[in-house]
Every structure is written in C-alpha cells, then in structure tokens.
Amino acid sequence: MADFGGPDIETFRAEARDWLSAHYPQALKAAKPESDPEAQWGGRAFAGSDDPQIVWLRAMASKGWTAPTWPRAYGGGGLSADEARALGEELNAGGYRAPLASFGVWMLGPVLLEYATEAQKQAHLPKIIRGEIRWCQGYSEPGAGSDLASLQTRCGDAGDHWLINGQKIWTSYANKADWCFCLVRTDTTKKHEGVSFVLIDMASPGVETRPIKLISGESPFCETFFTDVKIPKDNLVGPINGGWEIAKRLLQYERQNISGGFVSGAGGAGGSPGDLGLIAKDYLGADETGALADADLRARITRSKMDSQAFFLTLSRIAAESRASNGPSAATSIIKYAAAALAQERSELMLEALGAQALGWDGDGFTPAERLVTRGWLRSKGNSIEGGTSEVNLNVVAKRVLALPDPVKTN
DSSP states (O other): OOOTTSSOHHHHHHHHHHHHHHHSOGGGGSSSOOOOGGGGGOSGGGTTOOOHHHHHHHHHHHHTTTSTTSOGGGTOOOOOHHHHHHHHHHHHHTTOOOSOOOHIIIIIHHHHHHHSOHHHHHHHHHHHHTTOSOEEEEOOBTTBSSSGGGOOOEEEEOSSEEEEEEEEOSOTTTTTOSEEEEEEESOTTOSGGGEEEEEEETTSTTEEEEEEOOTTSOOOEEEEEEEEEEEEGGGEESSTTOHHHHHHHHHHHHHHHHHHHHHHTGGGTTSOSSOHHHHHHHHHOBOTTSSBSOHHHHHHHHHHHHHHHHHHHHHHHHHHHHHHTTSOOTTHHHHHHHHHHHHHHHHHHHHHHHGGGGGOOSSTTSOHHHHHHHHHHHHGGGTTTTTSOHHHHHHHIIIIISOOOOOOOOO
C-alpha cells in the first residue's frame, strides 16, 4: 500500500477512497445494518466481537485513521491537516459510518499528548485509537457543577497508591465505561490549586454507578461513587495539584466537539436529523410554487438553516485556527453557547412542523422518527447546561475573549 504521508493530496485522496471502499464491511452498506448501536463506542465489552461496526473500527484503527492526525508512534495516522481533511471529505462523500465514537479521542487523548509522560502516552493512546477502552469523564459533583473548582472528591496519598473517595454526577455512560478521567482534590487548603487529574479503572473495587433517568426517557448520565478506590501512583497526569490547567484544556476540546453534534441533531440533540424544510413540507404541505405552505414557519426555518450554515463555517475556521495554534482557544466557549441556542431552536421548529405527530411517546400512531422528535426536543433542554452552562460560557467570553472588566459594585 502506498505511503499516505506524501505531499500530493489528490493522490492521497484517490488512494484513501479506494482503501475505504475495499475495507468497508458489506453488512454496514445495508439500509438497516445488523450492528449493536453500542459497538460504535468500542471498549472491553466488544473485545473479540465480530460485529460489523467493530470490524470497521479495527480496519480504520489499523491505519490510525480513528485519530488521523495523532503521531504514528502511538498508533495514530500521522496525517497532515490537509490529508485529514481530505480523508474526512471522502468518509462523508462515501456515506461511511464513523468508525469510533470516543471521549478518549475527542477529549482525553489531546490532553494526554500535551501533558502526559511518555510512559502514560504509550500505555493509553494506542488503546484509545484502537477503541479498546471506553472512557467517561468524572468532573461534576452534586455541589460542584458550574463552580467546578469546588469539587470535594478526595485523593489521598496512601504510600504506594492513591486512595479515592467521593461522588460524581452526570457522568455520561459511566455504567458502560471501562476507565474514567477524573478531577480530584489533593489539597483542601486551596481551591483551584488543590485539584489533580487522575485516571481510574472503572473495574476497580469500590466504584459504583447508578444511571439517572432523564425526562426524555433515556439514561445516558449516571451518579458515580468512589469508596476507598485504590489507583496506582502512575495514574496521576501532570503534577500533583496541577490538574486545573489540564481540566480547562480538556473542557475546550469537549466544547469544540459537542457543538457540532448539537446543531446537526446528533445523539437526539436538536430534535431529529434531516432537512427541516423538507420534513415540514411533508407534514404541512406545499403552496402552488412548491414551497412550504406556512410562510411564517418557512421564513423561520430558512433563518435557522442560514444560522446553522454560518455556524459550521465558523466551526471550520476555528478548527483550522486550532490546528495552526496547537490546540483550541477560548473561542470554544463562543461556539458552545451558539450551538446550544441553535440546537434548541431547531428542536422547537421541528416540533412545530410535526404538530400533533410530535406528541408521540410510544405505541401505535407514531413512527420511530416522530417519537425521536419528541424525545429530542426534551433532550435539547440540557444542551445549554452540559459542557458548561450558557451563563458560565457568557462569563468566559466576557472575561477571556473580550477581556471586559468586572462590573463595578455599588452599595
């Protein structure tokens, strides 16, 4: 096989196109492929599995294309930004499934590349790329949400290991994850300067997860409890009490990645995937010109689509700037705020377009897609909370992006 690291992007594109076509599992080409939806997340649960999604994951991981720009030394693709962009375009053009959905790829891996020791990189990055470990994020606590630095989960020095005690909340997919990247308190006398960043094997004795049922009927979030959980000293990333800098960096990656999913309708956010105008026309009919009959709704859908297009262009520009400056900037808080607002607007428009057919929950009379609209609308209510509330994001924009002064206090 040709070396894909060469300077000729069009040659790379053609060879990548041929490789993707040759290695995409036939089972995934079907309209309704026989594949476990959880398989896209990989992890220990799918070790040795012959699920077609896992076959696809392994094929892409063998090229390093689950993390195409990561260094080849850790199993990544070692591609340039231009090559990675061309690969992404070919994946989209061919209608190929994403090989891996991974908090490890989206959030943890980038900060490990920046802050971890060489031994930690060698231990964890290849497994992330191969989808062998499914990660979850242990940040928020019952008393530490927007004010994350108030966290109280303790990490004590027990000689040859660390001892973890405390509780996390809203831990996405903790009940299905293999490992957790977690913020813990290692110094009770300081706030931000007393936080450390550790990695915890969720199979460790003393770890307990309890799913939380949401208004949408789903349970993607969990309560997570740590009771005398022992972890090796090597599981501390960065210096002790130096976790706040890592935490902030990871949040930038998180907000950058979840923003696109909000607006596109991924994961139930933003209602349901598909063209809003065409969906509305199916339910409300067309006028004599073939346009959506409801002129007011048509205008609002058009504005929403224009705003979404502008958002994705801005997202692409910020991603390019991020690659050029070796990481995301505070601008991620801008796109996170905008993405949440756009997703909630899309959900409302979708609900309005379907009318009474958007009120389905289960039973006859509603298609699966219609029930998804109802649940997606309810789910979108959390878009302005998760990954940093809109209010906190506005404060970040004011202070760190616009450098506005603090308001003057008056008596």
